[in-house]
Amino acid sequence: MGLGSTPPITVPYGYRVGFWRINEPIGSGSWGSVYAAEHVEDGTRAAVKFLRTDLLTPGQRGAMDERVAREVRFSLEADHQHVVRTHAAHTVRDPERPGLDGLTALVMDRAEHNLQELIAGAPGGPLPLAPRILHGVAAGLAHLHGRGWVHGDLKPANVLLAGDGSVWLADFGLTAELEGTHAYVPPLGTLDHVPPEWWSERTGAQGTKVRPSADIWAFGVVAHQVLSGGLHPFPGATARARALAAQAYARGAAPLRLDASVPAGWRELIAECLRPDHAARARLTGEQLALRVGELAGRPARPVRPARRRRLVVLLAAVATLLAAGTGSGLLLASGGDGAPGPELPPSSAQDLAAGADVPAALRPHITNTAMRCADEAVTPALIAAILKAESGFATDAHRVRRGKDGIAVQEFGVAMWTPKVFRDWATDGDGDGTTDYMSPPDAIATMGSYLCYLARSFREHGLTDDLPGLLASAYRTSGKVVRAEGGVPERTRGHAERVRRFLVEFSG
Numbered sequence: 001m002g003l004g005s006t007p008p009i010t011v012p013y014g015y016r017v018g019f020w021r022i023n024e025p026i027g028s029g030s031w032g033s034v035y036a037a038e039h040v041e042d043g044t045r046a047a048v049k050f051l052r053t054d055l056l057t058p059g060q061r062g063a064m065d066e067r068v069a070r071e072v073r074f075s076l077e078a079d080h081q082h083v084v085r086t087h088a089a090h091t092v093r094d095p096e097r098p099g100l101d102g103l104t105a106l107v108m109d110r111a112e113h114n115l116q117e118l119i120a121g122a123p124g125g126p127l128p129l130a131p132r133i134l135h136g137v138a139a140g141l142a143h144l145h146g147r148g149w150v151h152g153d154l155k156p157a158n159v160l161l162a163g164d165g166s167v168w169l170a171d172f173g174l175t176a177e178l179e180g181t182h183a184y185v186p187p188l189g190t191l192d193h194v195p196p197e198w199w200s201e202r203t204g205a206q207g208t209k210v211r212p213s214a215d216i217w218a219f220g221v222v223a224h225q226v227l228s229g230g231l232h233p234f235p236g237a238t239a240r241a242r243a244l245a246a247q248a249y250a251r252g253a254a255p256l257r258l259d260a261s262v263p264a265g266w267r268e269l270i271a272e273c274l275r276p277d278h279a280a281r282a283r284l285t286g287e288q289l290a291l292r293v294g295e296l297a298g299r300p301a302r303p304v305r306p307a308r309r310r311r312l313v314v315l316l317a318a319v320a321t322l323l324a325a326g327t328g329s330g331l332l333l334a335s336g337g338d339g340a341p342g343p344e345l346p347p348s349s350a351q352d353l354a355a356g357a358d359v360p361a362a363l364r365p366h367i368t369n370t371a372m373r374c375a376d377e378a379v380t381p382a383l384i385a386a387i388l389k390a391e392s393g394f395a396t397d398a399h400r401v402r403r404g405k406d407g408i409a410v411q412e413f414g415v416a417m418w419t420p421k422v423f424r425d426w427a428t429d430g431d432g433d434g435t436t437d438y439m440s441p442p443d444a445i446a447t448m449g450s451y452l453c454y455l456a457r458s459f460r461e462h463g464l465t466d467d468l469p470g471l472l473a474s475a476y477r478t479s480g481k482v483v484r485a486e487g488g489v490p491e492r493t494r495g496h497a498e499r500v501r502r503f504l505v506e507f508s509g
């Protein structure tokens, strides 16, 4: 249940969002439109999802803002091979195009299809790749549950399939972090995939209760659909009729009748996922589900991989903009709960910056927060501090003029020595005041983090993994393009890279 039929967001071909050029539209849902995109420097393919922040009645508007905030937060924090990778969240700033100005744009890895399309295009019977796809879905869910999250909107349209066969969970607009045994989300969901208890939960000011077992139910429905050529496990010509049939089953008024085409082992597992009440269903955890699906799919059982690094509750530009505009609700920060934009640091992150390191105390939290936003292991607080020291000596009012590649003078400003034009492309709101300013240390450092994070990923994709600190320091001075073309640290930044490496050793905890 989204917002009914909403017009797609129209973005002109060739439009720029940060370093991404927008190409053709891929599709639209109730909450936004997705476009194919490519990186302007290296042509990396991506998909950019523009999330609505316009439209509607005041009531819908609140739900929409909250949904956007959730989608930004969980997309950026999720870090798993079976969860779509999100590169960045941008806030479009374009007063000349009121239809685009202020929209949130999520840059993601690009998939070829979603599972709904695959089911619809299949001739009937199980999809040939069903076990592999279900294994990916279960592993992605196990990861989310392992982090204390509920996906909240699992359905075939939210399972993406990439050209190389990768399976990714997507769409985190109804994702929530558990507070004890359950979480609260806006009373939105997809009729065909919500569990029977959803209908009887009261919706309070916080929203509707969800538990991980809601995802397990939805997995049971999806597995049945995938293994039976698209059939829903409950009878009925409409989603409403099927939801009523599921509730009748949950009350004990009708038996569960799974389609005969579903193989026996799978039927057993699906029946466990579709246990009528959530307490019984909760006996199957996300991790157990992934192991069971792995066995049925003939894939080696693998323990749930922890996230490479626990990332913060981040308030990126889009979220901060919503808050600043007074439109973000308290539910935005599921872990904080009071809507205050102060991120909490897990204690481990502080250890990355040596206690005695000569880094100004006022900059430390911004440096550490910034590093926590990036999943790449190379982008540590110590590296960010080392590059800042080499760039500006931590002077927050630094200003330098240097000669650019065509002999043209280039001016750089602030603690992170941003060139205003480049800053604009990566601008990240580090202090949550709704604006981005290269002279503000939190904004300058957060933006540096977004850029370094992108560079690290791009270097890894190009097989450039030796001496990432030197490569990143060099690219920050020159550009990612120059470093990639050289295939290593360019001659002219060797001295600079060496200084950064020295500071890195000094600052590492």
Ligand SMILES: Nc1ncnc2c1ncn2[C@@H]1O[C@H](COP(=O)(O)OP(=O)(O)OP(=O)(O)O)[C@@H](O)[C@H]1O
Pocket (backbone or CB within 6 Å): 002, 026, 027, 028, 029, 030, 031, 032, 033, 034, 047, 049, 084, 108, 109, 110, 111, 112, 113, 114, 157, 158, 160, 170, 171
């Ligand atoms: N990373 C991606 N790569 C390629 N296509 C994508 C990507 N993310 C979403 N899409 C596609 O874009 C279209 C719109 O997706 P979106 O998530 O906005 O809506 P939906 O999930 O189909 O609908 P709703 O949000 O109403 O449930 C869908 O066809 C979806 O498969």
